[in-house]
Amino acid sequence: MANLSSEFVGIKSPNPFWLASAPPTDKQYNVERAFEAGWGGVVWKTLGAEGPPVVNVNGPRYGAIWGADRRLLGLNNIELITDRPLEVNLREIKAVKRKWRDRALVISLMVPCDEESWKDILHRIEDTEADGVELNFGCPHGMAERGMGSAVGQVPEYIEMVTRWVKQHSRMPCIVKLTPNITDIRKPAEAAKRGGADAVSLINTINSITSVNLDNFSPEPSIDGKGTHGGYCGPAVKPIALNMVAEIARNPETRGLPISGIGGVTTWRDAAEFLALGAGNVQVCTAAMTYGFKIVQEMISGLSQYLDDKQIGLSDLVGRAVPNVTDWQYLNLNYVTKAHIDQDACIKCGRCYAACEDTSHQAIAMSADRTFTVKDEECVACNLCVNVCPVDNCITMVPLAKGAVDPRTGVKVGDYANWTTHPNNPSVQAAE
Amino acid sequence: MSNSPLTPGIVPGRLPAEAYARNFADHEPALDRHEARVAADRCYFCHDAPCITACPTSIDIPLFIRQIATGTPEAAATTIWSQNILGGICARVCPTETLCEEACVREAAEGKPVEIGRLQRYATDVAMAKGLHPFTRGTPTGKRVAVVGAGPAGLACAHRLAMHGHDVVIYERRPKAGGLNEYGIASYKATNGFAQKEVDWLLSIGGIELRCGVELGRDVTLAELEAGYDAVFLGIGLAGVNALRAAGEDKAGVRDAVDFIAELRQTADLSTLPIGRDVVVIGGGMTAVDAAVQSKLLGAETVTIVYRRGQEKMSASAYEQEHATSAGVRIICNAMPVAIHGNGAVREVEFAYTQETPEGLKSTGETFRLKADQVFKAIGQTLAGAPEGLAVQGGKLAGHQGKVWAGGDCAAGGEDLTVTAVAEGRDAAEAIHKHLMA
Numbered sequence: 062m063a064n065l066s067s068e069f070v071g072i073k074s075p076n077p078f079w080l081a082s083a084p085p086t087d088k089q090y091n092v093e094r095a096f097e098a099g100w101g102g103v104v105w106k107t108l109g110a111e112g113p114p115v116v117n118v119n120g121p122r123y124g125a126i127w128g129a130d131r132r133l134l135g136l137n138n139i140e141l142i143t144d145r146p147l148e149v150n151l152r153e154i155k156a157v158k159r160k161w162r163d164r165a166l167v168i169s170l171m172v173p174c175d176e177e178s179w180k181d182i183l184h185r186i187e188d189t190e191a192d193g194v195e196l197n198f199g200c201p202h203g204m205a206e207r208g209m210g211s212a213v214g215q216v217p218e219y220i221e222m223v224t225r226w227v228k229q230h231s232r233m234p235c236i237v238k239l240t241p242n243i244t245d246i247r248k249p250a251e252a253a254k255r256g257g258a259d260a261v262s263l264i265n266t267i268n269s270i271t272s273v274n275l276d277n278f279s280p281e282p283s284i285d286g287k288g289t290h291g292g293y294c295g296p297a298v299k300p301i302a303l304n305m306v307a308e309i310a311r312n313p314e315t316r317g318l319p320i321s322g323i324g325g326v327t328t329w330r331d332a333a334e335f336l337a338l339g340a341g342n343v344q345v346c347t348a349a350m351t352y353g354f355k356i357v358q359e360m361i362s363g364l365s366q367y368l369d370d371k372q373i374g375l376s377d378l379v380g381r382a383v384p385n386v387t388d389w390q391y392l393n394l395n396y397v398t399k400a401h402i403d404q405d406a407c408i409k410c411g412r413c414y415a416a417c418e419d420t421s422h423q424a425i426a427m428s429a430d431r432t433f434t435v436k437d438e439e440c441v442a443c444n445l446c447v448n449v450c451p452v453d454n455c456i457t458m459v460p461l462a463k464g465a466v467d468p469r470t471g472v473k474v475g476d477y478a479n480w481t482t483h484p485n486n487p488s489v490q491a492a493e
Numbered sequence: 494m495s496n497s498p499l500t501p502g503i504v505p506g507r508l509p510a511e512a513y514a515r516n517f518a519d520h521e522p523a524l525d526r527h528e529a530r531v532a533a534d535r536c537y538f539c540h541d542a543p544c545i546t547a548c549p550t551s552i553d554i555p556l557f558i559r560q561i562a563t564g565t566p567e568a569a570a571t572t573i574w575s576q577n578i579l580g581g582i583c584a585r586v587c588p589t590e591t592l593c594e595e596a597c598v599r600e601a602a603e604g605k606p607v608e609i610g611r612l613q614r615y616a617t618d619v620a621m622a623k624g625l626h627p628f629t630r631g632t633p634t635g636k637r638v639a640v641v642g643a644g645p646a647g648l649a650c651a652h653r654l655a656m657h658g659h660d661v662v663i664y665e666r667r668p669k670a671g672g673l674n675e676y677g678i679a680s681y682k683a684t685n686g687f688a689q690k691e692v693d694w695l696l697s698i699g700g701i702e703l704r705c706g707v708e709l710g711r712d713v714t715l716a717e718l719e720a721g722y723d724a725v726f727l728g729i730g731l732a733g734v735n736a737l738r739a740a741g742e743d744k745a746g747v748r749d750a751v752d753f754i755a756e757l758r759q760t761a762d763l764s765t766l767p768i769g770r771d772v773v774v775i776g777g778g779m780t781a782v783d784a785a786v787q788s789k790l791l792g793a794e795t796v797t798i799v800y801r802r803g804q805e806k807m808s809a810s811a812y813e814q815e816h817a818t819s820a821g822v823r824i825i826c827n828a829m830p831v832a833i834h835g836n837g838a839v840r841e842v843e844f845a846y847t848q849e850t851p852e853g854l855k856s857t858g859e860t861f862r863l864k865a866d867q868v869f870k871a872i873g874q875t876l877a878g879a880p881e882g883l884a885v886q887g888g889k890l891a892g893h894q895g896k897v898w899a900g901g902d903c904a905a906g907g908e909d910l911t912v913t914a915v916a917e918g919r920d921a922a923e924a925i926h927k928h929l930m931a
Contacts, residue, residue: 129534129562131527408602411540431543451537452602 063368065361065375067101069342070234070259070319072192074101074165077375078332078360081323081344082106082169082195082238085354087143089153093160098354099361102165104236104262104344107142107197108150110172110182115141115204121282124271124291133351135297137269139282139289141203142171147185154189167236171197171209174219176226183231193234196227196258198249199265201242201292211265214240217252224256236321239263239305241298246305247312254318261309262321262344264302266292295347299325303338307386310339327356329363336375337382390480397467397474398442398458400424400435406455407433413446413456421445438468498770498794503746503867505767507792513763516790520681521585521611529615533562536607539598544609547596549907550577550916554593558612570620571627573613578628578652578919579645581621581691582674583912584614585682588779590812592912621694630700631658636929639664639722641709644672645911646728646901648695649918650925655700657926662722663701666708672730672901674911676755679783680763681790708878715880719896724925727890728901728918731909733877737775737870741833750774750784750871757787769867772796773842775830776871777807782814784869785822796822797863801829801847801854831860839868876903892917898925 067077079102080086080095087106095103109115122140125133143150158166168191172178186194198214205212213219220237227235237253239246241264250261268290270280280288302324309315322340326332327348335343348356368375402413402425409431417425424439425446435446442458450456461467461474480486496506508516524532536558544554552573560569573580589595589610597606620627636659640647643665651661669675674688696703707713709729718725734749736742746769760766768791774781777800789796798817800807804826807814818824828844835841842865845856876888883899884891890899892906900917907913 130531408598409539409543410537410598411542412537415540427540431541 063365063375065101065365065368067342067375069165069321070193070236072102072165072167072234073163074342075163076101076357076361077336077342077364078357079103079165079167079321079342079344080349081346082167082197083346083350084138084140085346085349087145089157092153092157092166095349095354095357096157096161096164099357100164100354101342101357102167102192104167104169104195105150105154105191107169107171107200108147108182108186109142110178111147111185114144114146117141117144118284120284124282124288125295126271126297133295133347135269135271135293136295136347136350137266137271137282137291137293139202139284139291142169142197142200151186151189154186154191158190158192165193166191167193167195169195169197169238171200171204174208174213174223179223179226180230183227183233187231191233193236193259194227194231195236195238195262196223197238197265198223199238199240199263201240201266201268202290211240211242214238214249214265215243217248220249220252221256224253224258228257234259236260236262238265238323240265241301241305241324242268246308247315250309250312250315250318254315258318260319260321260341261315262323263309264298264305264324266294267298267301269293294325295351296325296327296331299327299331303334306335306340307338307383310380310383311386326360327351329360329367332360333364333367333378334382336378337380338386339380339383341379392479393477394480394483395475395478397461397465399437399440399461400442400444400446401457401459402433402435402446403455403457404432406452408452408455409433410451412449412451416445416449440469496792498792501770501866503767503769506764507768508764510764512792513790517680517684517763517787519684520679523618524608524611524615529561529566529612530564532608532612533558535599536562537598543596543598544593544607547592548576549592549910549913550583550919552576552580552593552613554609557616558607558609561612561616566616566619567623567625567627569612569616570625573617574627576919577912577915578649578695579674579691579911579915580613581617581694582645582683582688583915584610584617585687586674586678587910587912588810588813591810621690626694626697628652628656628698630655630698633660633700634658634929636660636723637662637721638724638726638925638929639718640726640728641718642666642672642728642730642901642903643670643692643703643705644728644730644901644914645674646904646914646918646921647672647726648692649915650726650728650898650900650922651701651918652695652698653919653922654925655698657922659700659723659926659929661701663703664707664709664713664718665703665705666711668705670703670705672728672914676758677751677780678758678911679754679787680758681787710878710880715883715897723896723929725897726918726921726925727879727883727897727899727903728914729878729903731874731876731902733875734870735873735875737830737833737872739830739832741835741839742870744833744835745838746835746866747833747839747868747870750776750780750869751874753784753869754780754787757791763791766791768793769865770794771864772867772869773863773865774798774869774871775842776800776869776873777802777809777826778871778873779809779813781869781871782809782817782822784871786817786820788867788869789820789822793867795864798822798824799828799830799842799844799863800824800826802849803827828861829854829856831856833868834862839865841865842868874902874909879903892921893924896928 065076082104200210204210322335557569557572594606600606671688772788889905898921901914
């Protein structure tokens with residue numbers, strides 16, 4: 062078994078799987094169940110300022126989209142930060158940390174955007190012995206309307222300012238949680254770094270309406286016939302999160318800034334992908350809310366097996382794919398592939414044909430006996446046939462060897478060359 | 494009732510009263526909404542789908558399954574009925590394992606086809622339960638068409654003619670419409686009077702008059718119909734039954750399987766229906782299986798199907814054969830009846846083993862005997878009672894002669910299946926329409 066021990070901004074945990082700040086981490090009872098199940102750490106559900114706690118709606122807080130067998134693909138929520146009194150949370154955090162010394166316990170915070178408020182809350186949590194703080198600049202609903210959450214996360218100057226206050230008034234490691242509801246994720250990450258953040262965590266949830274009730278025309282989740290945008294998460298958001306993590310990991314301004322990867326992590330494989338794109342650990346919520354805390358056991362066994370198979374350690378995996386993330390303009394335009402259909406594996410459904418014939422390049426031929434073959438002279442290697450084929454590995458992309466002639470263009474496959482030097486590029490300077 | 498499966502002779506009530514309801518309950522229960530959606534999601538929506546080609550009525554199967562998957566089974570039913578107005582019964586009785594589901598690419602991929610038959614039933618059941626009938630009678634043309642036989646072919650023909658605005662009169666020799674749907678298939682495939690419900694639903698389009706108890710040749714002649722109508726459709730089925738040609742065939746207890754099934758289908762209380770202790774069914778088709786399985790379900794102690802050729806030649810599908818054996822029916826192949834023994838009533842059936850030779854099927858000379866107090870003959874039906882003067886090809890009516898069209902089991906071409914009959918009835922209606930409007 063590979064050693065999954067993790068150290069993230071100095072915070073140790075037996076594995077890199079933390080529960081994200083969310084409903085599963087709102088109470089001692091839940092958190093202890095999570096630790097019993099094997100979670101490496103938790104980020105306690107966001108605490109607000111001293112005073113009467115926020116209130117939540119008393120109707121549905123979650124909406125979802127499903128696959129055919131009601132497999133949950135995406136979840137959204139309109140729940141706010143913790144609605145329990147601050148002192149109750151602080152007492153429980155302290156009790157949990159004392160009982161579970163080997164686990165990471167980070168406190169998520171969200172208070173009004175003034176220095177006194179931050180100074181006050183940091184002072185109040187000092188006594189809990191928590192391992193660090195996570196600044197919730199991400200939640201897109203409810204609190205944002207009150208100038209907190211994503212309202213801060215969407216303004217890099219605010220991020221920098223608040224982060225600086227936090228570093229000034231606390232010795233705890235500070236993780237800044239970013240909202241994806243922005244144009245360029247690098248800007249808030251850079252701001253966090255400038256403010257002195259020890260790490261960023263992302264993504265928080267994405268603004269969303271999960272569905273519309275077509276009988277009463279209320280958005281879902283519906284509160285008395287009305288709905289509001291909520292934060293979207295779960296497997297459906299993973300590709301968005303992966304890209305944002307990678308953007309920060311490869312950005313020269315933020316390179317080396319530790320990242321806690323969040324967004325649709327459901328299996329060990331998802332986690333491994335986040336780690337490969339530069340995350341130092343991952344945080345999970347929807348998968349636990351869908352299947353319960355036990356899923357961490359699959360994540361642990363799966364990641365261990367993978368690391369053993371690859372004969373690498375956890376830290377070797379972190380960032381391993383980052384050098385391969387590049388800009389479009391640097392992609393090799395002389396990399397030529399052609400789709401190839403394995404006739405033994407083909408079940409003759411014809412989806413590749415319909416997709417190519419109707420929506421792509423008319424590069425698949427269909428015979429009277431339903432044999433499907435690729436016309437290399439038409440195939441642009443778009444990969445759509447691969448993606449719509451219901452059979453694993455039935456259609457593959459086969460690269461042409463260097464020097465081979467592409468039957469579509471009649472051009473020999475040459476050495477690496479990209480758009481920056483392509484004759485069609487109007488920005489290319491004449492050589493002389 | 495003191496009878497049991499061990500009571501000798503042909504007696505009713507071999508089973509406790511509650512066993513009949515259980516034994517003759519829906520053979521394959523309906524899918525619920527969630528099951529239907531999950532089953533529908535397995536469809537790949539193939540291009541030029543092989544299942545459509547395999548369906549004698551060419552239902553757009555991927556489309557109707559997608560309509561189920563997106564929560565519109567009513568639209569799915571419309572897709573089905575547009576091609577096959579008896580889609581409800583066909584969903585229940587079609588040998589899908591040799592038609593659409595055999596052609597399903599998932600059958601090729603993993604041996605588990607999309608459950609097309611059950612999905613079709615789901616869609617048509619939902620729509621019928623809502624009382625939907627998505628077709629209307631066409632603007633009256635003033636043309637009148639006689640349809641003889643209210644089986645699947647005749648009903649499909651009549652409905653399509655009504656859609657085109659022609660007035661239709663159906664002549665049916667039996668007391669009820671439905672043909673083999675009502676009289677010929679196993680009871681557990683069409684429970685709760687489904688065949689009659691479907692007939693009523695079909696006739697609700699209007700413009701179709703049903704005259705039951707009128708037999709062609711006895712009560713009305715073809716010449717009269719030709720004189721009285723603009724066109725005639727014959728969907729008279731196969732009323733004749735092949736003979737065993739074995740000594741003793743006339744002994745008591747020997748009966749045509751189709752008659753037994755018809756009687757069973759019309760018996761409200763199955764505990765009153767007599768059945769033998771040791772039942773032998775001779776034949777290898779669906780009728781043989783339906784008779785055998787239902788004999789077992791009525792409480793017969795032993796039921797044996799004996800088929801003269803090899804198992805691979807049985808026209809009952811592998812699925813049907815397995816259904817029979819799992820019900821406790823024994824299947825013996827490569828044996829033909831040579832004599833029926835007994836003093837007045839059958840006591841034993843003597844069979845000879847057979848072998849295929851270049852000259853045809855021959856006895857090996859080796860014989861054996863099966864104990865039997867009831868024997869059902871299920872060795873095929875033949876055209877009988879067809880009007881004189883009509884062209885016959887290979888024992889069946891030609892599809893079209895003059896103003897007379899034929900379709901279903903009585904007509905040449907196609908397999909003798911409900912779904913084939915529907916297709917032929919529908920297509921004949923289109924041909925008649927074209928002829929009448931020319």
